[in-house]
Amino acid sequence: MPLTVSLGHASLTGPRARNEDFVGAVTPEGAELDNKGLLGVVADGVGGHANGREAAEFTVRSLLSDYYATPDTWAVPQALDKVIGAANRWLVSQSARRSETAGMATTLSAVVLRGRRWITAHVGDSRIYLLREGQLRRLTQDHVWEHPELKTVLSRAVGLDKHLSIDFGEGELNEGDCFILLSDGVWGTLRDARIQSLIESHPDAQEAAFALADGAVDSGAQDNCTALVIRVSELPRDTLRDSLARLRELPLPPRLKPGQSLDGLEVLDVLHDSRITLLYRVRMPAGGIAVLKTLHASADLEDAAALAHEEWIARRVTDAAFPQVISRPSRSHLYYLMSWHEGESLKQRLTRGHRFNATEVAETGERLLKGLATLHRLAIVHRDIKPDNLHLGADGRLRILDLGVAAADGQHEGERFGEINNPGTPSYMAPELFQQGAERPRANESSDLYAVGVTLYELATRKYPYGEIEPFQHPRFGDPVPPTRYRPDLPEWLESVLLKAVAREPERRFETAEEFLLALQRGAHRPLAVPRQRPLLERDPHALLKLVCALSLIANLLLLLLILSK
Template sequence: MTPSLQARLGYASLTGPRPRNEDFCGAVTPEGAELEAKGILAVVADGVGGHANGREASEYTVRGLLSDYYATPDTWAVNKSLDTVLAALNRWLLSLASRTRESAGMATTLSAVVLRGRRFYLAHVGDSRIYRLRGGRLEQLTTDHVWEHPELNNVLSRAVGLDAHLSVDYADGDLEAGDIFALMSDGVWGQLGERRIGDILKAEKAPQDAAARLAMSAEDGGSQDNCTALVLHVDSLPPDRLRDNITRLRQLPLPPRLHPGQQLDGLSVEAVLHESIATLLYRVCDAQGRLRVLKTLRPEHDDAEAAAALAHEEWLARRVNDAWFPQVIPHPERSHLYYLMSWHEGATLKARLDTDHRFGSGETVELGERILKGLAALHRLSIVHRDIKPDNLHLDQEGRLRILDLGVAASDGERDGQKFEEINNPGTPSYMAPELFGPRPAAADEQTDLYAVGVTLYQLLTRKYPYGEIEPFQTPRFGDPVPPTRFRPDIPDWLEAVLLKAVAREPKARFETAEEFLLALERGARRPLSVPRKSPLLQRDPQLGLKLLAVTSLVLNIFLLFLLLAR
C-alpha cells in the first residue's frame, strides 16, 4: 500500500491568571484527494491583550482561515491561498472594529503551518511562534513582530486587524518523517524558553501529552498570560508525487496508433481528430453510446517527461470545472496512457476561417467577450493558457464557445519542485507577445494571454497578424502594429483602438486583466479608448539616438578634416 502523509496532533489552551482566554487554536486533517491537494492546516492565534474582543478576533480569524483555505482553488500555490484568505480576514476585522467603540482595536497574532505532500508552509504575523524539532535540535522558524519599548513589554508591530495593509511572513521547506512542529502563544514560549520547550518535546511521545505539558508548565511556572500550545508529529510522508505519478503512468502502455472501428478499454474509435508532434486526439464512443475525446501520446513519443506532462495537463483540466472548457471524464477501465474529455459537435474558429467565413465586427466583439470570460475564469485559478489562438477556440452547434487544449498551460501550484519538458512549444509564435522573444524572454503570464486574444480578434477580422506572421525559430522585430482598418475599413474606430491596445508592443500599454479588456469591448462606442496610432520614433527604435549621434559625429569629423586640408 502506498504510504501517505500522516500526522498526529494535540493541543491545550489554558486561561492562566487572565480573566478570559483570548487565545484560540485549531486544525484540519482532511483525507484523500483534499489531503493531497490542500494538506493539513494547524493555526494558533492570540487576541491582542488590553483590547476589547481579543478573543473574538483570534477565534474568528482561526475559524475563517480553517474554512476558507480549503475553499480556494487547488491550482493556487499554498502561499497564495493563505495570503488571499488572510487579507480578506484582515479587512473583515478592520470593518468590524470600525462599527462600535467596544470593538475598536480588535486584532490578533497568527501562526499557521500547512503540511502538504513532502513540504511544509508557514504563515506568521505577530509574536506567537512556530518551532520545529528535527533530529533532536529545536529551531525557531518564525520571527517576532514587535517594537522594543523601555517601559512596556514588547509592543506588536504587526497583527491581523492592526493595519489596512497586512504584511505576513511566509516560508516553506522540505518535510522529514519524525519532524515535530510546535505552535504556541507568547504565554508559553515567554515563560519556558527554548531549552525547556525542547526538553518537553523530546520527552513526550504523544503530541497531546506534549501540548498539555507545555501549557501547564508555563502556567505553573508563573506565566501572566493565556497559555496555548499545538503540537504536530509527522509520522510518514507520501512518495514524491510527480515521480510516483510517472512510475504509475509508465506502467501503463501507450496505446498503438488507433484507427476507426478499433476498440480500447471499452471505447470504440470513430475518428482521428488531431495529430501534433507529440499527441493524438481521437473521437471515441463509450459503452453507453456517448461521444468522448481521447487524448494520448504518439507511440514514438513514449518517455517519462512526456507522460508527466500529459498527467499534469489532465490534473489542470480536472480542476477547471467551468462551462468555458471541455470537462475531463473519469474512466475507471483505463489501462493505457490517455485521458478522456467531453465531446462537443461544432468547429474551431480556425476551421471557420479556413471555410472563408467572414467575421463581422459585431460577431467578433461577441466572440471576444466570450473568450475573455472563459480566460478570466482560468486566470482566477492562477492558470495561464499560453496558447490562445483560433485553433484552440471552439464553437459548438448551439453557439457556446469553449477554450481547448491545456497542453502547455502553467499554474502557480507546485509540481513537486520538478520542471517538465513541454510536450509542445509553449505557444504559437504569431500569437506570442514581443517580450516572450529574445535572448532573455519573459515568462508567459495573464497579460500575454490577453495579447494572444487581441491577435486572435485581429485575425478574425482581417485574416492578418498585427506584426505579420512569425515563423518558428524566427527572431522577430516589432515596430508599430498595422492598424486593422488598413485591411478592413469597415471596422469601427473604437474597436480598432481596443485591438491596438490589446496588441501593443509594450506590456504597460496593454490591458492588465481580462476584466479590463472585457469592459472595453462591452462599453464599445459609448466610451471609446484613446490609443495613439503611432508611437514616438525614439520609442519605435531605441537605438535611433545613438545612430543620429554617430552620423552627426561622422559629418563633423569630415567637416573638420575638410577644414584642415583646405589650409
C-alpha cells in the same frame, strides 16, 4: 478513505491579566479537504503592546477563512504566503495609523495536512513539533534576538515590518504522526522531554492539549499557555502527487488504428498527430463519443509527467467554455479522456474561406474572454491562445482547447514538470516573451490577452499585427499595422480595441480579461481613444541624436564644399 485526524486545543491565561494567544483550526470535508487540506494555527500577540490579542485573533481568523478562498491550483505555501502577507500589511497599516496600536503584531505557526503531505508556515517564537515513532522533532526555528535585559526580542512577527519573511517546511505524512503547536508559554516552561512524555501519556488529542497547557501553568509559566495537538489516524489512498507518480508508471499505448480498442474504447479516427502527442476520437463502452489524448512511444518520463499535469489542470476547469475530463479510474495505459464536441476550429473556418465580419469578431472575442477570465480566476495561464485552439461547436458554443502548455501558479507542491510542447506559438506571443537573458518575463495573464488580440486581429484581417513570426526568429516590434489597412470596412471602435490589445508595451494593453470584455461590449457607444502611431522619439529614443548628427554632417559637407570652391 479521507485523511482522518483527531484534534485538541487549550489556551490558558496563566499569571497574565489577559490572554494574548489565539488558536484555531479548520477540518473541512470532501473536495475541500482533498484540495486544501486541514489547517491548524497558533498565534501569540506581542506582549507589552496594545492590541496584541487583537493582532493574534485577526491573523488567525484571516488565515482560517481566506486560505480556503484561494485557487485550488495554488501551491499551499503560495496560498499561505498570500494570505499571511495580506494580514501583515493590514497590521502594519494599523500600527502606523494611531499611537495606541503601535507595535500591533503577533507570532504565527500554522500547519496544513493535505493528502499525504504536511506543510508548515512560521513566523516568530511559537513552535511546531512532530512526534513520530517515539521521536520528537522541532520543525521551526525561533525568530529572536538575544537581549541582555529581556529574555528574548522577536526579530520577526506578523505586523512588525512591511517586508515579511515566512519560513516554510514540508514533508511526507505517516499514520500515527502527532503535530504539536505551542506558544512560548508552554515550550519555554516545559522541556522537550516533558512535552513528549505528556503527549505519549495522553492518547486523546484534547486531553493531551489540556495536559500541556495545565502542565506549563503548574510548572510556573509566566506567560499565556496555548497548545494545539493534531494526531493523524488514517491517510488517504491517493493524492495528486501519488496520482501523478502512478500515471507516469503506466506504459504508453501502442499506435492505434481505427477499429482497434484500448480498455474497451474503440478508436474511430485520429484527430491529431504531433511530434509527441496523439489524439483519437473513440467510442465509449456505453456508446458515447470521447477524445483520448496520449503520447507517442518515443515520449520520455518528463513528457508523461506533463500529460498527467495537463489532466490535473483540466479537471479543475469545470466551465462550459472548456472540454470536460471524463473520469476513467481504471487505465491500463497512459492517457486521459475528454468530452467530444462536433464542430470545427476557428482556424478551419478561416482555411475554408469564411470571412468574419465585425459583429462576429466582437462576439467571438466576448465569448473567448469570458472563458479566459474563468481560467485566470483559477490562477491558470493558457499560454497558447490562437484560432487552432478555439473550437466552435455544432451547438454554437465556443470552447477553448488544449491546456497542454498551460501553467498554474505553484501547482504540484514544488515539483516542476516539463512541457509536452513549446509554450506558445511565435506569431501570437507577446513581444516581451522574445526578450533574451535571465530577465525574460514568464507568460502571464497579460500575454494571454495579447494572444486574444492577435487572434481577433487575424479573424478580421487574415493577417498578424506585426507580420508572421517564425520559430527561433528574434523579431523587432515597431507599431502594429492598423487592421483597417486590410479591412477598410471595420468600424473605428473595433480597430481601437484591437490596437490596444496588441500594443507592444504591456502597460498599454488591457490589464484584465474583464476590462477587455467591457471594451468589446461597449463598442461604438463608448469607443476607446487609442493613438494610431507613437511619436518618433518614443519609437526610437535615439532619433533626435541621429537627426542632429545627420544635419551636422550635411552642414560640414556644405562648408567643406564652400571652402574648396574658393
